[in-house]
Amino acid sequence: MDAGGNGSARGVGYLMKYLHPGFVDVDHPAFGAPARASFGEKSENSPRPTLLLHCCCAPCAAGAVERLVNVFELTFYYYNPNITEKEEYLKRFHELERLGEHFSVPVIDGGDGEDFFEAVEGSENEPEGGKRCKVCFEMRLKKTAELAREYDYFATTLTLSPLKNARLINEIGERAGEAAGSEYLKTDFKKRGGVLRSKALSEELELYRQDYCGCVFSKRRL
Numbered sequence: 001m002d003a004g005g006n007g008s009a010r011g012v013g014y015l016m017k018y019l020h021p022g023f024v025d026v027d028h029p030a031f032g033a034p035a036r037a038s039f040g041e042k043s044e045n046s047p048r049p050t051l052l053l054h055c056c057c058a059p060c061a062a063g064a065v066e067r068l069v070n071v072f073e074l075t076f077y078y079y080n081p082n083i084t085e086k087e088e089y090l091k092r093f094h095e096l097e098r099l100g101e102h103f104s105v106p107v108i109d110g111g112d113g114e115d116f117f118e119a120v121e122g123s124e125n126e127p128e129g130g131k132r133c134k135v136c137f138e139m140r141l142k143k144t145a146e147l148a149r150e151y152d153y154f155a156t157t158l159t160l161s162p163l164k165n166a167r168l169i170n171e172i173g174e175r176a177g178e179a180a181g182s183e184y185l186k187t188d189f190k191k192r193g194g195v196l197r198s199k200a201l202s203e204e205l206e207l208y209r210q211d212y213c214g215c216v217f218s219k220r221r222l
């Protein structure tokens with residue numbers, strides 16, 4: 001049996017129908033025989049491999065969800081201690097919940113977690129994409145990787161943003177997965193029209209689309 005739970009008719013071909021180069025790392029073992037075999041072992045109770053998808057916000061998740069939801073048993077994980085303003089944090093969370101309801105994907109609120117200001121002390125004035133963001137990615141993916149021990153894979157919607165370096169995010173994700181003992185899936189959701197799809201689906205569902213990344217430092221630069 002395989003990921004789809006319908007016998008050997010599915011498997012790599014089934015996954016590749018939905019996951020293309022630029023979307024998800026096609027060199028990942030998920031696309032090879034060992035992973036197919038392990039998916040098969042799980043198929044009676046879980047027809048698809050499970051994926052914990054770290055989500056920074058609903059619009060970015062909107063650009064990724066359609067590529068994943070038919071392949072994986074998805075869970076959205078909202079862990080963003082970088083959004084320190086409560087109202088903004090809740091607004092983005094509730095929008096992600098709305099998206100989750102639309103696609104029947106459960107959402108976990110990761111809560112407060114680490115102290116963002118303490119973690120980025122000294123890099124407050126860095127531009128977006130600088131040292132502060134690296135720490136911010138590490139913080140969010142470390143905790144996601146720890147929770148992902150209960151899932152087959154984890155990934156993040158952070159790679160959808162044209163302002164974010166997907167290669168750096170993927171390096172951090174892989175390191176976090178190795179440290180935690182969980183499996184990171186490399187992605188670059190911005191490719192193949194990901195950003196356009198994010199905008200279109202956000203408009204269709206009337207999702208709130210913020211105009212800054214998330215921390216107060218990115219807001220001050222507007």
Ligand code: SF4
Pocket residue numbers: 082083128129132133134136137213214215216217218
């Ligand atoms: S700009 Fe975005 S990625 Fe960078 S530190 Fe702020 S919230 Fe994190």
